[in-house]
Amino acid sequence: MAQLIGCIGTSHIPAIGGAIHKGLQQDPYWKPFFDGFPPIRQWLGEKKPDVIVIFYNDHGLNFFLDNMPTFAVGAAPEYLNSDEGWGIPSLEPLKGEVDLSWHIINTLIDKEFDIVSCQEMLVDHACSLPLKLLYPEGNYPVTVVPICINTVQFPLPKASRVYAMGKAVGEAIASWDSSKTVAVLGSGGLSHQLDGERAGHINKAFDLQFMESLLSNPEWATQFSIHELVEKTGTQGVELLMWLAMRAALTAGTSPGVRKVHSNYHIPISNTATGLLALEKMD
Numbered sequence: 001m002a003q004l005i006g007c008i009g010t011s012h013i014p015a016i017g018g019a020i021h022k023g024l025q026q027d028p029y030w031k032p033f034f035d036g037f038p039p040i041r042q043w044l045g046e047k048k049p050d051v052i053v054i055f056y057n058d059h060g061l062n063f064f065l066d067n068m069p070t071f072a073v074g075a076a077p078e079y080l081n082s083d084e085g086w087g088i089p090s091l092e093p094l095k096g097e098v099d100l101s102w103h104i105i106n107t108l109i110d111k112e113f114d115i116v117s118c119q120e121m122l123v124d125h126a127c128s129l130p131l132k133l134l135y136p137e138g139n140y141p142v143t144v145v146p147i148c149i150n151t152v153q154f155p156l157p158k159a160s161r162v163y164a165m166g167k168a169v170g171e172a173i174a175s176w177d178s179s180k181t182v183a184v185l186g187s188g189g190l191s192h193q194l195d196g197e198r199a200g201h202i203n204k205a206f207d208l209q210f211m212e213s214l215l216s217n218p219e220w221a222t223q224f225s226i227h228e229l230v231e232k233t234g235t236q237g238v239e240l241l242m243w244l245a246m247r248a249a250l251t252a253g254t255s256p257g258v259r260k261v262h263s264n265y266h267i268p269i270s271n272t273a274t275g276l277l278a279l280e281k282m283d
């Protein structure tokens with residue numbers, strides 16, 4: 001059976017792509033953000049996952065307001081980047097792990113999650129930038145399964161439902177008939193609001209408590225309603241649901257223990273409080 005090695009949660013912001021393109025990693029504005037990644041790259045270099053399952057939210061690029069699935073699982077052989085345009089001008093396509101995609105789709109439907117399956121799917125900065133941050137040299141040594149969670153158009157799925165879905169994805173990975181190793185990634189958050197009266201809203205205390213909860217009490221954030229999460233973290237801060245799904249996936253299997261590999265938190269990049277966290281599963 002496949003082996004689930006751990007998870008990585010990271011923020012995504014289109015401007016990161018611009019910074020990579022311009023080589024600004026050592027610039028004082030960007031350095032505290034980019035400096036979080038080398039220890040996680042080193043860990044990935046040791047663990048060498050074959051596949052990364054990516055929980056992310058589309059930003060109106062593949063799915064627009066007229067067609068908005070709550071949960072959508074990619075089942076394509078290749079995912080082309082379709083950014084808003086402020087990122088890296090050209091990003092390489094992500095290679096799909098089609099067999100795992102269908103195993104996840106079948107498992108989720110069997111467990112009564114009525115997801116959408118997508119044999120064609122464009123991905124945006126939320127999916128493509130984390131890969132570039134983790135494997136900056138390109139030519140990615142991993143295949144991917146993107147799983148999109150709606151955080152764009154209400155009604156959004158409840159945190160508890162996202163947690164349950166993430167756990168079911170972890171169970172699907174653990175029961176995949178393959179000798180491959182798999183990591184899960186959550187792309188989004190942490191607190192940020194891009195529009196309206198509270199544009200620029202950031203909640204450091206909540207973010208740090210949330211990151212800590214993923215180690216000690218992973219279901220902690222499921223106590224909050226979507227409106228409470230928006231109130232605390234901002235209209236886009238609710239992207240932290242991706243981290244919740246990612247963490248829930250690690251609870252699959254007989255040994256639920258995790259250890260922290262590395263974390264980083266920096267305010268702000270653009271309008272966002274950026275978080276980074278890698279956890280290793282201790283089986």
Ligand code: DHB
Binds near residue numbers: 013014059
């Ligand atoms: C920003 C953050 C996001 O999560 C996003 O999807 C787009 C922009 C920002 O802070 O600029």
Ligand code: FE
Binds near residue numbers: 012126188236
């Ligand atoms: Fe976003």
